[in-house]
Amino acid sequence: MALKVALLGCGVVGSQVIRLMHEQADDLAARVGTPLEVAGVAVRRLGRRRDTDIDPALLTTDAEALVTRDDVDIVIEVIGGIEPARSLILAAMNSGKSVVSANKALLAEDGATIHAAARANNADLYYEAAVAGAIPLIRPLRESLAGDHVHRVLGIVNGTTNYILDKMDSSGASFSDALEEAQVLGYAEADPTADVEGFDAAAKAAILAGIAFHSRVTAADVHREGITEITAADVASAKAMGYVIKLLAICSRSDDGRSFGVRVHPAMIPRTHPLAGVREAYNAVFVEARSAGQLMFYGAGAGGAPTASAVLGDLVAVARNRLAGTQGPEESTYADLGAHPMGETVTRYHVSLDVADKPGVLARVADMFAKQDVSIQTVRQEGHGDDAQLVLVTHRASDAALSATIEGLREMDIVRDVVSVMRVEGEDAS
Numbered sequence: 176m177a178l179k180v181a182l183l184g185c186g187v188v189g190s191q192v193i194r195l196m197h198e199q200a201d202d203l204a205a206r207v208g209t210p211l212e213v214a215g216v217a218v219r220r221l222g223r224r225r226d227t228d229i230d231p232a233l234l235t236t237d238a239e240a241l242v243t244r245d246d247v248d249i250v251i252e253v254i255g256g257i258e259p260a261r262s263l264i265l266a267a268m269n270s271g272k273s274v275v276s277a278n279k280a281l282l283a284e285d286g287a288t289i290h291a292a293a294r295a296n297n298a299d300l301y302y303e304a305a306v307a308g309a310i311p312l313i314r315p316l317r318e319s320l321a322g323d324h325v326h327r328v329l330g331i332v333n334g335t336t337n338y339i340l341d342k343m344d345s346s347g348a349s350f351s352d353a354l355e356e357a358q359v360l361g362y363a364e365a366d367p368t369a370d371v372e373g374f375d376a377a378a379k380a381a382i383l384a385g386i387a388f389h390s391r392v393t394a395a396d397v398h399r400e401g402i403t404e405i406t407a408a409d410v411a412s413a414k415a416m417g418y419v420i421k422l423l424a425i426c427s428r429s430d431d432g433r434s435f436g437v438r439v440h441p442a443m444i445p446r447t448h449p450l451a452g453v454r455e456a457y458n459a460v461f462v463e464a465r466s467a468g469q470l471m472f473y474g475a476g477a478g479g480a481p482t483a484s485a486v487l488g489d490l491v492a493v494a495r496n497r498l499a500g501t502q503g504p505e506e507s508t509y510a511d512l513g514a515h516p517m518g519e520t521v522t523r524y525h526v527s528l529d530v531a532d533k534p535g536v537l538a539r540v541a542d543m544f545a546k547q548d549v550s551i552q553t554v555r556q557e558g559h560g561d562d563a564q565l566v567l568v569t570h571r572a573s574d575a576a577l578s579a580t581i582e583g584l585r586e587m588d589i590v591r592d593v594v595s596v597m598r599v600e601g602e603d604a605s
């Protein structure tokens with residue numbers, strides 16, 4: 176007997192899920208052990224043109240009725256956002272369905288409620304597509320690395336911002352010109368806030384940290400900075416020093432293992448670092464584990480078909496579990512670690528200062544760093560005379576010490592402007 180699948184949403188991702196379920200029906204049936212049949216597709220606007228052929232009789236605007244239908248076994252949620260997605264997922268689980276979702280926003284904001292409902296109903300909850308599209312990350316972390324101790328997850332998890340920063344780096348374009356190009360090419364939405372302000376990456380970082388550290392992590396635990404303030408001059412200055420600027424998501428355990436930090440912000444990485452070679456809208460994530468060492472995952476982080484690939488992988492897994500009368504892994508939060516404040520994060524910094532062209536300036540600036548115990552690795556001067564800028568790269572220091580240094584620098588009469596402050600990642604130099 177076929178397993179019946181209800182699809183919630185038929186947009187960029189949903190339309191590709193339908194197409195692939197149709198085109199690959201025989202293979203999917205062979206892999207699962209029984210055919211998968213679409214029972215219905217919930218949408219908002221019945222008359223909208225879809226990117227795939229779909230039997231109009233399957234379409235409905237009554238998602239609630241669809242997810243609670245007796246003949247439905249599995250619900251795929253690709254609507255997005257918090258509501259009605261959350262209520263629909265809960266209704267589906269409460270009526271015994273397994274759920275596949277691509278909804279990073281919901282999982283990062285209220286994953287606890289959804290996971291609790293899954294547990295209470297012995298229902299499967301799979302969400303590979305919620306983080307980095309086609310790239311397998313959730314299952315490797317949740318299953319393949321379940322026997323290891325993951326201490327860091329670091330990567331590029333937002334294709335839009337990577338495209339913009341890559342354009343700025345390769346052509347010298349300003350942020351706004353690169354954004355406009357990304358919008359024309361369909362890499363950025365008309366309202367790009369979720370991407371360029373780092374909200375999308377923060378949601379993904381929260382999900383990854385929660386799984387990696389066996390703790391509950393929400394988007395509110397993530398320190399978030401976007402890329403809107405990055406200038407062509409920042410990119411050029413990074414380039415001159417052998418760095419490239421990327422928006423990174425970094426989840427790391429503290430040295431004592433008792434807490435973790437999760438942050439999303441632009442950072443300079445050496446051009447020799449593997450993440451520097453991640454161009455255009457691609458994503459890549461490093462996972463560092465005690466026994467496995469360093470693992471790198473790379474690929475398409477978004478797009479209809481790549482994301483649908485991850486959804487279908489989950490669908491096959493959930494369908495197999497259903498046939499076997501078993502369940503996939505539950506949420507694991509036993510370690511119950513908390514997020515430490517951003518001030519405790521230790522990293523290196525690149526600081527550009529517009530300073531007065533006077534003797535003794537360098538010594539006074541160096542003194543301000545020393546006062547906060549921030550030691551300087553390199554200093555160089557860019558430009559001459561009145562246009563001179565001091566560019567300093569520090570050794571590893573806490574975010575709190577660096578912030579105090581910057582505050583002190585802003586108050587100095589010889590510092591006309593703190594032009595930019597950026598973290599430097601991906602180097603072991605201390």
Ligand SMILES: NC(=O)c1ccc[n+]([C@@H]2O[C@H](COP(=O)([O-])OP(=O)(O)OC[C@H]3O[C@@H](n4cnc5c(N)ncnc54)[C@H](OP(=O)(O)O)[C@@H]3O)[C@@H](O)[C@H]2O)c1
Binds near residue numbers: 252254
């Ligand atoms: N796009 C990507 O590359 C990508 C990558 C990874 C993850 N995701 C995630 O996948 C999910 C879907 O993204 P998407 O890009 O496919 O979104 P989308 O193109 O905006 O599609 C959303 C779909 O949901 C339907 N919908 C909206 N409100 C509804 C409601 N109240 N009841 C029933 N249906 C409703 C819409 O119906 P109408 O068509 O009638 O408007 C549309 O078909 C999101 O959680 C997103 O974060 C997307």
